[in-house]
Amino acid sequence: MSRAQRAPFPAGRRGVAASGAARSGGAGKAVTRTISEDPLGGTVRxxxxxxxxxxxxxxxxxxRSVSFGIWVSVGSRDETGPDSGAAHFLEHLLFKGTRKxxxxxxxxxxxxxxxxxxxFTTKEYTCYYARVLDEDLPLAIDVMCDLVADSVLEAADVETERGVILEEIAMHDDEPGDEVHDLFARAVYGDHPLGRLISGTEETVTPMTRPQIRDFYRRHYTAPQIVIAAAGNLDHTTVVDLVRQALHGTPLDTDQGTPAPHRPASPAVRTRPATTLVETKETEQAHVILGSPGIDRTDERRFALGVLNNVLGGGMSSRLFQEIREQRGLAYSVYSYASQYADSGLFAVYAGCAPGKVDExxxxxxxxxxxxxxxxxTEAEIARGKGxxxxxxxxxLEDTGSRMSRLAKGELLYGDLxxxxxxxxxxxxxxxxxxxxxxxxxxxxxxxLAVVGPFGAGDFATA
Structure with missing residues (x-):
């Protein structure tokens, strides 16, 4: 197949503003603006x-490639108790078929x-994406818009994917290094949705019905809740036109609406008092996380937090890695990390080590x-952390997928890029x-403190 044509769109279309009347995908006037012409990137519109x-x-x-993503402002934290796992269930189902x-x-x-x-599904958003050669972007837009906007959610597919998801949950339970992160979230957030599993549990996924999932789909997958982002060798006007065409005649082909605001940072999520949770498993390695509530993603201190995290446990030169692994050989993996949400955050240290070395x-x-x-x-550590x-x-930013994600997260999570x-x-x-x-x-x-390993709850009573 020939790849000689550098530009996938007619040259006469490049750089034209798409501010006229929409042909489809929402009749009326669209508003376009150029956000930046970054010397380290491309033109963002x-x-x-x-x-x-x-x-x-x-x-x-x-x-020569394009990454195209459809981001929906809904995640596991938007679920009620009985709906726990619905966002993730839906992510599976949308690939099972549409009217076309x-x-x-x-x-x-x-x-x-x-x-x-x-x-993928997170606690605050869901993303569907494709990466293709530039000349195949029209196909990717048509397919991805179709599956997100017009899935049929057949009853047979619901049952098939229910089995797949239950296997995924079981597989997750067999990975203690992953399980300990969910246990830590529960230790900090308790019954709040941020403390629940994104996948849901066997108790919530098993009885979930097709009408229940379909209601979740239509309530949350609306045009104001959706951000479409693309990065690579493309023309903005053509992308907008192709999106309109792909959404024509679907439930997202509505007339009027305004973009949903990003999640507010207040009121802050209430967290539990410091506690210890232990999941008893006969594992060869113990997995521990020690940490506390952190800061939300719009906190002005987030840049300082990035530097602090790098110095403490962000790499092989970090304090924790040097002390625990390099000098003492107590753990293969040890690192710190920060998770940030609209109205809350976490800061923690993870280590995987032999059970007998956990206390040390x-x-x-x-x-x-x-x-x-x-x-x-020290000043030297600050300089290294900044670097x-x-x-x-x-x-x-050296691949189109990262650039596409940056566009979408800026819009969806911060309201700005x-x-x-x-x-x-x-x-x-x-x-x-x-x-x-x-x-x-x-x-x-x-x-x-969250621990997964061959321990009892009383082993860390004074932790």
Missing amino acids: RTVLSNGLRVLTEAIPTM RSALEISSSIEAVGGETNA VLELTRAELARVAAGGL MSKGSFVLG MPVDALLARVDAVSLDDVNALAADLLARPMS
């Missing part, structure tokens, strides 16, 4: 259709051109956290005092 659906693109003519395509036709059409499709690992971890909380970091933050961010240079400047502006003040606050908080 944003169109809001009259039905409230948003389309963002980053045109990168030097690429069977499940086989959905997968084979993209694979036939060497592309790939996938999806926890003692060393607590001592290091207390040392940093009391004495802070890690900037380098990982810029290097992560921070230019690359501005973000790097924010990291550069982090001072020693900023990091040490955050460390004194964050690392001195009462900490919860």
Whole structure:
């Protein structure tokens, strides 16, 4: 198959604003603006259709591929107790067939051109994406919009995927290194939706009905809740037109709407008092997480948190890695991490070690956290932490999938896209005092402990 044609769209269409009347996918006037022409990236443009659906693109003519994603502002935290797992269940089902395509036709059409499709569910959003050659973008847009907007949710498919999801839950239970993260979330958030499993449980997935899932689908998969993002060798106007055409005649082909606002940061989620949860399993390795509530994703201290995390446990040169693995050989894997949501967050340290070494690992971890909380970091460590933050961010922009995700998350989670240079400047502006003040606050908080391994609940009663 020839790949000689560099541009997948007619040259006369490139760079034309799509602000006229929509032909389909929401009749009425769309509004387009150029967000940035970043020297480290491509031209970013944003169109809001009259039905409230948003389309963002980053045109990168030097690429030969395009990543196309449909992001929906719904995740596991939007479920009620009986609906626990519905967002993830739906993610599976949307690939099973529409009025136009069977499940086989959905997968084979993209694979036939060497592309790939996938999806994932988080606690606050769901994403469906495809990565294809630039010339095959029209096909990817048609297929992905079709499956997200017009799935039929056949009863037989519900039963098939129920079995698949129950196997996925069972497989997750056999991975203690993954299970401990869910246990820690429950230790901090308790019965709040942020403390529940994204997949749901066997008790919630087994009785879930097709009408229940379909109601969740139609309530949450609306045009104002959806952001479409694409990055690579593309033309913004053409992408918008193709999206309109693909959505024509589907439930998302509505007349009027305004984009849904991003989740507010207040009121903050109430967390549980520090507690210890132990999942008893006869494993060869113990998995432990020690941590506390952190900061939300819009907190101005988030850049200082990135630097602090890098120095504490973000790499092989980090304090925890050097102390626990390199110098003492107590664990193969040890790292710190931060999870941030609209109105809450977590900061924690994970370690996997032999069961007999858990007490020593926890003692060393607590001592290091207390040392940093009391004495802070050094200027040299701050410089290294900044370099890690900037380098990982810029290097992560070297593929179209990362760029597409950046567009969508900026729009969906923050309501804005921070230019690359501005973000790097924010990291550069982090001072020693900023990091040490955050460390004194964050690392001195009462900490919860989650453990998966051959222990009883009483083994950590004083943890």
